[in-house]
Amino acid sequence: MTVTFGQTTALDGLTLSAADGRITALLGPNGAGKTTFIRCCTGLAEPNSGTLRVLGMPAGSPGVLPRIGLMPQSTGAWSGIRAGELLRYLASLYANPQPVDDLIDLLGIAPFVSTPYRRLSGGQQQAVNLAGALIGRPELVFLDEPTAGLDPRARRLTWDLVTAARDAGVAVLLTTHDMVEAAQLADHVHIIDGGRVTASGTVAELAVDDSLETAYLRHTTGAAR
Numbered sequence: 001m002t003v004t005f006g007q008t009t010a011l012d013g014l015t016l017s018a019a020d021g022r023i024t025a026l027l028g029p030n031g032a033g034k035t036t037f038i039r040c041c042t043g044l045a046e047p048n049s050g051t052l053r054v055l056g057m058p059a060g061s062p063g064v065l066p067r068i069g070l071m072p073q074s075t076g077a078w079s080g081i082r083a084g085e086l087l088r089y090l091a092s093l094y095a096n097p098q099p100v101d102d103l104i105d106l107l108g109i110a111p112f113v114s115t116p117y118r119r120l121s122g123g124q125q126q127a128v129n130l131a132g133a134l135i136g137r138p139e140l141v142f143l144d145e146p147t148a149g150l151d152p153r154a155r156r157l158t159w160d161l162v163t164a165a166r167d168a169g170v171a172v173l174l175t176t177h178d179m180v181e182a183a184q185l186a187d188h189v190h191i192i193d194g195g196r197v198t199a200s201g202t203v204a205e206l207a208v209d210d211s212l213e214t215a216y217l218r219h220t221t222g223a224a225r
């Protein structure tokens with residue numbers, strides 16, 4: 001796939017696949033193109049060229065959207081709504097949502113369920129965003145830096161939920177800058193640099209000579225484009 005924004009080539013011939021029932025991690029420097037890829041997969045952006053199929057259908061098609069979930073990096077759009085109202089609204093968009101109260105319990109949202117979204121702390125917003133991604137019982141969920149800024153306990157809770165989703169058959173595609181997290185969670189890793197995949201494999205395959213972080217540093221330049 002290729003995606004350009006004016007003079008910037010965000011995705012530059014990126015080719016990858018993510019398997020059913022697996023956790024796939026996208027690693028790469030700031031600006032490598034990870035969020036752009038997720039935006040294309042979820043119908044929020046369109047490739048200039050290339051083919052992108054999600055659950056076997058063209059990305060963004062009406063048959064795909066009810067079957068996927070998205071936890072974006074930030075959701076300014078929700079600012080005034082209370083956390084609980086937001087989740088009930090999102091649940092109402094799906095035919096067979098998870099019970100909202102179960103997710104509120106699972107993610108520890110109860111103490112701030114009545115707080116407007118914009119007044120939540122960053123980590124509290126992350127919890128609500130993750131609940132929103134899972135609420136429609138997606139077959140495939142996109143998590144864009146799901147644990148960025150979380151405290152250690154919240155990070156472990158997120159890891160547990162992500163692995164539980166995978167174990168229940170959900171395909172997970174996540175981005176992270178945390179190599180420990182990637183090594184802990186990912187069944188498969190793609191390292192992206194400059195809008196293309198520079199290395200792919202299991203954590204064991206990529207870290208064969210050393211750590212995943214060493215592999216990341218070897219396969220990325222981080223050079224601005």
Ligand SMILES: Nc1ncnc2c1ncn2[C@@H]1O[C@H](COP(=O)(O)OP(=O)(O)OP(=O)(O)O)[C@@H](O)[C@H]1O
Binds near residue numbers: 028034
């Ligand atoms: N809407 C947009 N308009 C213009 N340029 C954009 C837009 N979205 C992304 N870009 C550019 O595309 C490139 C890839 O950005 P992207 O957000 O996909 O990177 P990323 O890998 O997710 O980075 P990070 O790790 O910092 O979240 C960057 O150079 C960015 O400035």
